[in-house]
Amino acid sequence: MTMIDKSNWEQMTDRDSRRVEETPARYHNLSPFLESVLDSITEYAIIAVDNRGMIAEFNRGAENIFGWEKGEVIGKHNISVTLLPCDQSRDVQAGIIRRVMAEGLCDVEMDRLRKGGELFPAHSTVTAIRDKAGKTIGFVDIVRDITQKRLLTRQREALEKQLRETKDFLENIMESSVDGIVTTDLKGKITYLNRAIAWMLEYPKEELLGAHISSVYTRGIDEARQIMTALRAHCRVENYNMQITSKSGLHLHILTSAYLLQNEEGELIGTAGIFKNVTEQKRLELKLKETQAYLVEASKMRALGELVAGVAHELNNPLMASQTLLHVILNNLHEGCPNRERLEIVRKCNDRIEKIVNHLREFSRQTDIHMKLTDINYPIENALLITSQQLLNHNISIHKNLPEGLPKILGDPNQLEQVFLNLISNARDAMDEVSTPRELTITSSCLYEDDDIFVVASVKDNGIGIPRANLDKVMEPFFTTKPVAKGTGLGLSLCFSIMEAHKGRIEINSTSGAGTEVSIYIPVASGDQRGIDD
C-alpha cells in the first residue's frame, strides 16, 4: 500500500500518530488495523471530510448506507452529495459546524440521501478533526440509518396510543358506573376506586387511596377477613350482602361481587370488588313487607269484626226471648218463692251476656274513626270488662284509680278501648313469668303541662320490664319479644298511631325486672275544661 493509495483519513491519522507511534514498525501495524476497524463497522457510516467538505474517508458502513463505492466519492464528492437538495445550502452545514466548534460535537437527526436519490431518516454525530496545534483540519460524520428505529418508534407510539385509548375507555366506563368499583393490593390497601364509591362513602378519592378496605366496612376487619376467606376458597364472591359506613356515619346496604386479580404470570396481585348500593331497595322492600303485613293484619281484623258482628247479632234473639220470659216468670212468682233469688241471678247473667254482646258489636264496628266527647274512664272500663276474667285467671289483681269528673277528651271510644286492651294484654304477658303477687294498676288523671291540659291514663304492671336496649324499639311495627304466633308486634305501634290520631302521645317507663308503666297523654277537648274550672 503506497502513500498515494492511502486515503486522506489515513494520512491525517498518520500525521497525528507519528508523534505517538515512535517506531515505524508500530505505525505500519496500526494503519491496516485502523482500516479494518473502520470497515468492520458496517452499521455506522463513518465519513471524514476536509475543511471544504470534500470526502476524505468512507468506510464499509458508509458504502452500505449511502450506496456509494468508496472509490467513487473519496476526493471526488463533497459531503453535500449525501444531503437533501434543500439542506445543501451552506446554512445547514454551517449551522452544524458552528455547533461542533462551540460544543465539540453536533448530534442531529435529519433526512439523508442515498446514491439512487432515496431518502432515509438518519442520525448523525459530527465531530472535528484537529491537528497537533489544535487547528481544525476536517470533520468526521458518523451516520446511522434510523429507518428501522423510526418504524419501531412509530409502532410503539401507535401501541401506546391504543393502550392509552383503551385505558381511557375502560376508566371512562368505571368512572361512569353507578356501582362502586374498588381494587386493593393483597394487603387490602385500596389501589383504585371509582367516582361512585367515593360518592357513596362521601370521601374525596385521595383520602381513600391507600387506606385499608376494612376501614369502610361497617363490620371492619372481620368483614374483610370473611370476604378474603371466601375469595381464597372460590376465587370469586357474588351477591355478598354487607354494610359500609360513610364518612357521615350512614350505614349503606351493599351487594358485593368480588374477585381475585392476577397478573400475566398468574400471580395474585390483589382483589377487585363491585359495590352495588341497595340501601334504598332494602328500605322499600322493608316498607312493602310492613305494608303487606299491615294489610294482612287489617284484613284479619276486618274478617274478625264481621264474624263478631254476626255472632253478636245471632245472640240477640235468644237473649231477648230469655230476658222476656224471665221477666214474665219473675212477675208470676208468688212472694217469698225461693226460686226468685235464683232467677234473679239468671237475670244478672243475662244482663252480663247482653253487655258483652253489645260491646263485641261496638268493637267490631271500629273501622271508622268517630271522634266524640269522651270520658277516658269509659274505654278503660270497657277494656277491663272484656279482660278482667282473663286477668283473674292469670292471678293478676286489678287496682283501679279512675276518678269521676275528669275533663272530656275528643276521642273515639272504640279506638281508645283498643289501646287499653293492648296495654292490658302486654301487662298480662309481662307478668306471666313473675312469682311475686301480680298487680295491674290502672290510673286516670288530669295534668297541666305548660298551657295545655292533658288527660293521662296509665297502665302499670310489676312484670319483667323491658330491657333498656329494647325501649326505643317497642313502638316499631313488628318488634316483639313474644313467641311466634303469640304477638304480632303490632300492638304498641297500633296504639301509637291511634294516639297520633288523637293528637296525644305514649310514654313508657320501665325497669328491667321491676315492671312497666305505659302512660297515654291526650289533650283535653277545647270547650270541656269543666273538670278543671270547677
Next chain:
Amino acid sequence: MTKKILIVDDDEMILVALKELLKRESYEVHTSSNGFDALERLKNERFDLLVLDVIMPRMDGIELCRRIREQEQLNYIPIIFLTAKSQEEDRAIGLGAGADFFLSKPISPEKLLKMFSVAIG
C-alpha cells in the same frame, strides 16, 4: 176494648216470649212467621199495632212495611220494628219505610211494654 197486636217474626222463641209478656197486659196477641202470611191477615183483620222483625226469609220486614204503607186503608196502623239490627243506617232505613218506631233487640221488657202503650196511644 182489647187492643190487637200482630207480631211478625221468623224466630219462634221471640214469638213465644212476647206472647207471654203481652198476655198479662191484656193485649190480644196474634203472631205470624213471615211477611206473606202477615199481609194476608191484614186483608181480613183489623190490628191496633204491628211489631215487625227486619231480617226474615223471602220478604224482609222493610219490604213488608213498605207494602203495608202502600195500602191507604192500612195507613192508620202504628208499626214498630223490633230487630237485632242496631246501626243508625238500619234505623234510618226502617223509619224511611214508614215505621213509627225502631227498637233494637235485646230490649228490657219494661221498656218494650212502655213503647207498645205509647205506640197504640
